[in-house]
Amino acid sequence: MHESETRYHTLFDTMDEGFCVIRFLDGADGPLSDYVHVEANPAYERHAGIPNVVGQKVREMVPDEAASWVATYREVLLTGVPIRFQQELVATGRHLELSAFRIEPPSRREVAVLFQDVTERAIAENQLRVLNATLERRVDEAVAQRESATVQLREAQKLETLGQLTGGLAHDMNNLLAPIISALDLLQRRHGKEDRSGRALDRALQSAERAKTLVSRMLGFARKQALVTTAVDVHDLLHGMADLIASSVGSTVGVSIEVSDGLPAILVDANQLELAILNLCINAKDAMTGGGQLKIVATKFAGSATRLPSNDQGFVSIAIIDTGIGMDAETLAKAIEPFFSTKEVGKGTGLGLSMVHGFAAQTGGAFNLTSSAGQGTTAELILPATSKQIENAGNEMESHLNAQSSLFLLVDDEPLVRMGTADMLEELGHEVLEANSGAEALTLLASRTGIKAVITDYTMPGMTGAELIQRIRESGSQVPILLVTGYAARDIDLDVPQLTKPFRLAELEQALEAL
Structure with a gap:
């Protein structure tokens, strides 16, 4: 007997599952309406989350849910039929998996309970039930999102390819x-x-x-041009675009341009602004399938500036107004969202208005779109005014011959470009050594003395202009270098002066003087 008791207590104390013995009592709610814990092993607290339960009555320990526990275990006591079940112990938020059986003889009024905490499993099972219940809807949503993402990716790839071309x-x-x-x-x-x-x-x-x-x-x-804001004359820019806009919208659309007198200059990137206006004009043309009137109106912005960045010089409004089919409220609300388009598949990317909106915001202005079905659309660019002096590049460029003749090493793989630049250098009174590759340039640079500067193209086969510059500097030479490129000069991150092709004689002379 002693040995059996020892084994029982060893098992009782070391078993992983929670274990307890409860004894039923007659309480205020009637016979067998309460029970007290008479035994509990150390694992009880770990699984149930309640310490020191021996001696505690269930109606005092968990009063809000005691009735449910009493009813379940009383049935076991009265029938003698063991049970297995799962139930949440609400007081501690634990989900328990339990088994209970009557301790004989029935007169002892005791029930033994073995249990373990299965909260993680219960939560996972509940989540799985929820997932299964909503699976069809989620699959439909996922497929729709995938199709939408595929379309967006395809459009982005088309734009990237078009940009590269x-x-x-x-x-x-x-x-x-x-x-x-x-x-x-x-x-x-x-x-x-x-x-x-x-x-x-x-x-x-x-x-x-x-x-x-x-x-x-x-x-x-193609996003291969450095974008720099300058003071821009709105009148000159809009009237300079008149022919381009007219040819873009076609003969069925009448175009008029109105610019208020005394309009200040605006601080924008002129190329981006032209692209934005052209984009809006083409959108307007598409909305006037049977023809119509397109009006471009530039005025001093007189609306509320509360949502605009602070600008002491104020703002200028450029409105593109059409007599097209317009948009209802739902379409208008989505119009500037990326990839949203009302055009047929393949006839629009859905990026035009979002790019215009982004340009206006980056410039320090805003983009407003107003429309109603059957009443046309007004697309308004609100751009910051500036007191900066407008730079007039013009076509008349003067050049002054440098009285001092120098020897230049000219590197370009395109013979016509190289010959044209060499003629310009000779016109300026200089001598020219020509090389059609980076390798030939390195040879000439090593064998000839007196070379004042190197003028090199950027994009060349075999050895690029950047690689040539690196090789020259690695050789220890500090000869001045001018990099010439058909892309935008500011887009090439090299610490040398740069000149963008095509250039005039005066531009070349100014670049050489800067060396």
Whole structure:
């Protein structure tokens, strides 16, 4: 007997599950309406979360839920049928898996309970039930989100590819324009005072400069142009775009431009602003399927500036107003969301208005869109005014010949570009060593003395301009270097002066003087 008791107590104290013996009492609620814990092992507290239960009555220990526990165990006591069940001990938030059986003889009025904490499993099972109950809805939502993400990814990839193609085309166009502009510039210097020749050369240079501007816009679209805010004349910019806008919207849309007198300059990136306005005009054209009127109105902004950044100079409003089909309230609310479009698949990316909105915000302004179904749409750009002086680049650029002749090493893999730049350098009174690759340039630099500076293209096969510059510096040479590129000069992170192709003679001279 002693040995059995020893084994019982060892098992009682060391078992992992919670264990207790309860004895039923007659209470205020009637016979067998309460019970007291007469035994409990150390694991009881770990699983149930209640310490020191021996001697505690259930109606005092957990009064709010005691009735449920009493009813379950009283049934075991009265019938003698063991049970297994799960129930939450609300007082401690524990989910318990329990088994109970009557201790014989019944006259002892005792029930033994074995249990363990299964809270984590219960929570997981409940979550699984919830997941299963909503599975179909979630699958539909996931499929819709996946399809939407796929469409967005496809559109983003199309834009990225288009940007790469546009950037590459613009770079090649700059290489083609470089020898044309350099030749026209030199011819104008020599024959510009002749009546017929001078007029012809002026027209040719103006056309070349317009082509240069067009390529600059292409680079801006491809995001390969450095974006710099400057003081911009709104009147000149809008009227300068008139032909481009008219050709973009077609002959069925009448275009008018109204600019208030005395309008201050605005502080923006001109190329981005042109792209934003052109985008809005094309959107307006698409909303006027049978033709209509497109009005561009620029005025001093007179609305509330409470939602605008602080700007002492105020703001200028550029409104693009159409007579198209307009938008209902639901469509208008989503109009500037990325990838939202009312156009047919393949006819719009849904990024136009969101890009315009982002441009206006980054510039320190705002973008407002007002519309109603059947009443047309007004897209308003609100942009910061500035007192800064407007920079007039113009086509008339003067150059002064440098009296001191120097020797320059010119590196470019494009023969026409190299020859045009060499002619410009010789026109400025300099001597030129020509190299068609980085390797040839290194050889000439090592073998010739007296080279004042190196002028190198950026994009070349075999060895790029950046790699050539690195090799020159690694050799210990501190010869000045001018980097020439068909992309935007500010986009290349190299600590050397940079010049963007195509350039005029005066621009080249200014860059050389800066060396």
